[in-house]
Amino acid sequence: MGKLDETLQRIGKLDAEAMAAAAERQDRLSKPKGALGVLEIISIKVAGILGEPIPEPGAKTVIVMAADHGVVEEGVSLYPAEVTAQMVHNFLSGGAAINVLSRHVGANVTVVDVGVASDLAGEGLVVKKIAPGTANMALGPAMSREQAVAAIEAGIEVAEAEISHGARFLATGDMGIGNTTAASAITACLSGLDPLEVTGRGTGIDDAGLDLKRRVISEALRVNCPDKNDALDVLAKVGGLEIAGIAGVILAAAAAKCPVVIDGFISAAGALVAAGLHEGAPAFMIASHLSVERGHGVILERLGLCPIIHAEMRLGEGTGAALAFSFIDAALKVLREMATFDEAGVSGPEDALEKTQC
């Protein structure tokens, strides 16, 4: 059995007992029931994932998957393809947004070349190059099925290594000029929606660019005829190597019972593929932000995930996920550190009822 199948087989369910204990404690904390909304929900979900009634915050890693896209030659992006490699160097030297935000929340950043077009080296870079970028999906499949599996397995390996080195929380991130085109194509195909409804401006293309991008996606779907009931087929034909890597990170996290924070549109496309490969995967995902890319909200809704941050971000790299780590830590600290009604000597609503009845 291959690494992917073996990983899929290990994905289980959340720990219902730990979740019930966490929920019961939330209701005893000195606040109205449910008044901390999604913070409470996150704390209960993390309890279920980790199998701990009062989970401790722990080490956090953002895994940034980088790869290039053959479809860029159709003119779908505002930036030249070499920016992918340049940004990888920016990540490695600590000057990119994901570095600043990860430092801010106390997370590590691991950068993975899973398919950048040029040869890259640099301290800290994890090289798992499956191909020097995908082929142009407007002309034929972006990848072979074997390449897609290999890229997923590269993601699995990276996540497993991070977890074995002590990471308790993972987040996904991406870099790849042209990758909103691939994410839109995946989303259109797996959701059954028209590319019009799931395609946005990426790094900032104008109306003419957006028209072109939508036509290219429609053409790619027509040329490749991906099978919407086979997530791997969709991923291979109209996806990207970094999207495959992200799907792998998510599946490995789910198999290891490790919460995984989903960044923006590209990461969500990886999450949609992961959910297509195992329906139990979304239970281990935590949404971070809602991107301005229209396809992002579509995916989160399908996965049943609620993004906390609404900040009109559209950068990728894992930036929204890094910011969300601060919320997750906050949620766990609330569950762990707040006084209960009893400890604080605060009257609950039942007392009020008794008094009303007197």
Added chain:
Amino acid sequence: MGKLDETLQRIGKLDAEAMAAAAERQDRLSKPKGALGVLEIISIKVAGILGEPIPEPGAKTVIVMAADHGVVEEGVSLYPAEVTAQMVHNFLSGGAAINVLSRHVGANVTVVDVGVASDLAGEGLVVKKIAPGTANMALGPAMSREQAVAAIEAGIEVAEAEISHGARFLATGDMGIGNTTAASAITACLSGLDPLEVTGRGTGIDDAGLDLKRRVISEALRVNCPDKNDALDVLAKVGGLEIAGIAGVILAAAAAKCPVVIDGFISAAGALVAAGLHEGAPAFMIASHLSVERGHGVILERLGLCPIIHAEMRLGEGTGAALAFSFIDAALKVLREMATFDEAGVSGPEDALEKTQC
């Protein structure tokens, strides 16, 4: 001239030069223009408030204003009035949600008794009691105009003391059983909307309780006839002492060119009053979260503020504002620490255009 008028006279405008410099730097950072959305907008706004092109993160304080409400005798809340005083003790001993979340983001908490019904004492408590709670607004004015001014001025004094002790960023918070009734009445009156549209379940009342609450608010507006063109009249007749105190904190922050983070519905009602007293006040406000209380979104829209956090919170205390401090710090670090395109050796979109033209 009284302290309130003197404070209103000192409120000026944002520093346009600092904002232009911050915006220009944002556009040179190694990311697509505007891709960090509200994080970029916040960094530029803070630059304008502080008058610094690259503002430094600094000391943060959440000011929690506590007071009681005579209208509680109408049965509008699920909790008994004594919970206000009990929660003040919880704040002082560090066990409440606002304590946990403030510790998480590195903010101080200052608790102010501006009108709790019982006599309170405790280490760290700031006592500025104007009255032992408001009168029942369903029967007559909640406060006299003089009491409302005194409570605003209490808020001004507390904020000025915090700023003089080194706080560079303030946030507002509240505690007061019954205060969503007052906030809804203020919002209905100042927005001209029906109480139905701005009244929610507060700490969690059921349908019958919600009906009662709306009827009480309608009755309070009928009995008191507040003048919607006179924010002070509205505040006095259907407001609360802690809402007045919050308005004072906001006005003092604006006068001192100090960013002030607005928490949930109660804080927003205070912000609406502050904006009614000086139209320049909202320029110094930063929204934090969007509460499930329906009136909250109404106010934020009127003030032109965009909440970042959508987490279905409805606790008050300053909890949403404390969480938002993490974002504001993140926004300032992005502006300060990210590499520019030049520094990172990353091609911009112009390069792409040149290449396309070759």
